[in-house]
Amino acid sequence: MALINEHYLKLTKNYLFADIAKKVNAYQVSHHNARVISLGIGDVTQPLCPAVIEAMHRAVGDMATQERFHGYGPEQGYPWLREAIVKNDFLPRGIHISPEEVFVNDGAKSDTGNIGDLLRWDNSMAVTDPIYPVYIDSNVMNGRAGTVNERGEWSNVTYIPCTEENGFVPQIPDHRVDMIYLCYPNNPTGTVITKDELRKWVIFALKNDAVIFYDAAYQAYIQDDSIPHSIYEIKGARKVAIEFHSYSKTAGFTGVRCGYTVVPKELTASTMDGLQRLALNPLWHRRQSTKFNGTSYISQRAAEAIYTPEGKEQVKEAIGYYMSNARLMKDTLCQLGFTVYGGENAPYLWVKTPHGTSSWGFFEKMLYGAQVVCTPGVGFGPSGEGFVRLTSFSQRRDCEEALHRIRAWLHD
Numbered sequence: 001m002a003l004i005n006e007h008y009l010k011l012t013k014n015y016l017f018a019d020i021a022k023k024v025n026a027y028q029v030s031h032h033n034a035r036v037i038s039l040g041i042g043d044v045t046q047p048l049c050p051a052v053i054e055a056m057h058r059a060v061g062d063m064a065t066q067e068r069f070h071g072y073g074p075e076q077g078y079p080w081l082r083e084a085i086v087k088n089d090f091l092p093r094g095i096h097i098s099p100e101e102v103f104v105n106d107g108a109k110s111d112t113g114n115i116g117d118l119l120r121w122d123n124s125m126a127v128t129d130p131i132y133p134v135y136i137d138s139n140v141m142n143g144r145a146g147t148v149n150e151r152g153e154w155s156n157v158t159y160i161p162c163t164e165e166n167g168f169v170p171q172i173p174d175h176r177v178d179m180i181y182l183c184y185p186n187n188p189t190g191t192v193i194t195k196d197e198l199r200k201w202v203i204f205a206l207k208n209d210a211v212i213f214y215d216a217a218y219q220a221y222i223q224d225d226s227i228p229h230s231i232y233e234i235k236g237a238r239k240v241a242i243e244f245h246s247y248s249k250t251a252g253f254t255g256v257r258c259g260y261t262v263v264p265k266e267l268t269a270s271t272m273d274g275l276q277r278l279a280l281n282p283l284w285h286r287r288q289s290t291k292f293n294g295t296s297y298i299s300q301r302a303a304e305a306i307y308t309p310e311g312k313e314q315v316k317e318a319i320g321y322y323m324s325n326a327r328l329m330k331d332t333l334c335q336l337g338f339t340v341y342g343g344e345n346a347p348y349l350w351v352k353t354p355h356g357t358s359s360w361g362f363f364e365k366m367l368y369g370a371q372v373v374c375t376p377g378v379g380f381g382p383s384g385e386g387f388v389r390l391t392s393f394s395q396r397r398d399c400e401e402a403l404h405r406i407r408a409w410l411h412d
């Protein structure tokens with residue numbers, strides 16, 4: 001008899017975005033002619049930049065020839081891409097990463113979801129709250145999260161609230177944990193972490209022999225020079241942190257699929273008997289070469305093109321486009337009397353719902369009143385209640401139209 005992995009049955013039934021889609025569909029059924037604008041979904045809208053397109057065309061050309069056809073690539077990714085990553089994403093910030101510490105992947109979601117494979121199922125874990133759902137759900141699947149209560153909190157997970165009261169600064173837990181997930185700039189709140197605050201986490205991890213999983217998917221959106229782009233800007237982080245990068249939000253690769261994970265050689269974890277410390281880098285290599293067969297040659301050539309002078313310029317322009325949306329949204333919403341966080345070093349705005357309205361309550365009101373979709377903050381965790389997330393990924397005219405409608409709706 002094949003027995004099911006019962007941990008999967010604990011997962012909450014509906015994924016947040018499926019719930020949203022259902023409610024939007026229900027609205028559309030009774031309002032055929034309404035054009036609903038979504039400021040909710042975390043997907044980019046601008047086409048790939050010319051440097052990337054040219055590189056992809058060239059790569060397809062390569063694949064069409066006998067001499068330059070590429071089958072399975074090196075397991076960790078092509079050396080030319082890993083070298084470009086080291087040279088462009090880390091060296092200029094004074095960080096020394098070796099190409100052997102870089103693992104090219106098909107995007108950050110897979111690796112943030114799979115990385116827990118390296119550590120025993122009974123390690124304790126902490127996440128900031130609200131949070132990108134992958135960190136928790138992937139730990140539910142392997143039994144690490146425990147059981148869930150009616151507030152949606154898991155018994156073996158330490159929640160670190162990031163709220164208006166604490167200025168969205170995650171506070172160090174008062175007990176030890178083994179695994180810590182941090183995401184900065186943050187999805188969903190759009191807030192950032194300073195070097196001093198991040199240093200506290202590195203020190204905590206060093207002291208408690210914990211591992212930090214640092215999701216830097218939005219680092220390219222940082223505008224303020226004092227904000228760290230990588231946890232390795234902090235001394236000692238190489239001993240305790242794994243970092244995830246993605247080209248999805250950096251360069252519009254959500255449909256291309258490419259990113260990378262850094263697993264430093266100094267990073268170790270203990271065996272159960274406490275007698276040995278083993279490096280996680282070779283373990284992750286072993287895991288990836290068993291369960292992952294590499295990112296396509298074409299996607300890796302596309303990623304390489306981001307690091308050319310033209311590529312860098314063009315990517316910066318696309319990010320500037322989204323950040324102009326963010327500015328416009330933040331200015332307008334503040335003018336309309338909303339309390340708005342984020343949107344300055346991240347493509348996300350974290351908007352407080354007025355008069356203590358619930359997240360879902362505000363979602364419905366704005367959908368029916370302005371035909372604009374947001375993401376209810378509570379969908380990202382208990383501390384998200386009373387907030388909604390707006391993204392700046394829409395096309396300019398949709399962004400402007402949505403703001404226009406919100407203004408009209410409020411003045412109704």
Ligand SMILES: *Cc1c(COP(=O)(O)O)cnc(C)c1O
Nearest residue numbers: 107108109132187217246248259
């Ligand atoms: C979008 C996103 C990712 C990246 O996903 P990909 O798989 O690289 O497309 C990773 N982490 C967070 C927090 C994200 O929002």
